[in-house]
Amino acid sequence: MADQPKTSRADFEAMLRQARLDLPAAKIDELYPNWRHIEGFLDRLRPDGRGREAEPAHIFVPGAAR
Numbered sequence: 001m002a003d004q005p006k007t008s009r010a011d012f013e014a015m016l017r018q019a020r021l022d023l024p025a026a027k028i029d030e031l032y033p034n035w036r037h038i039e040g041f042l043d044r045l046r047p048d049g050r051g052r053e054a055e056p057a058h059i060f061v062p063g064a065a066r
Helices: 009-018 025-044
Strands: none
Touching (some): 009 025
8 A cells, every 4th residue: 555654564663662662552553654754754854865964063163164
């Protein structure tokens, strides 16, 4: 089904455990089908593969421009 997330249910539950989110099964059932929207957002965020260290705020050196 095209409306399903790319991440498998088992992998989604593993991500929740890794984040130490102890959610009841009913909440996981509610969240999992909507994970596809987050996946779409993540696919559009930095599609060229740059990491967060490429952001200007991470390379700013106070006083360097003086």
